[in-house]
Amino acid sequence: MTRPWDATGKSRAGNASIAEIHNQDLMMLAHEIFDPEANRRVLVDHAFIVAGG
Numbered sequence: 001m002t003r004p005w006d007a008t009g010k011s012r013a014g015n016a017s018i019a020e021i022h023n024q025d026l027m028m029l030a031h032e033i034f035d036p037e038a039n040r041r042v043l044v045d046h047a048f049i050v051a052g053g
Contacts, residue, residue, distance in 0.1 A: 031043075
């Protein structure tokens, strides 16, 4: 059975799920991570969005 929920378990309608993914991506892109090859902290510069369903 398919459930119309996002990862938070709340029911959403329309493009609200797309807006939430966009907001989470913007937060992720502003977050620094440690790059062991450069031996320093860097900003994320790309993301892969994989969706199914």
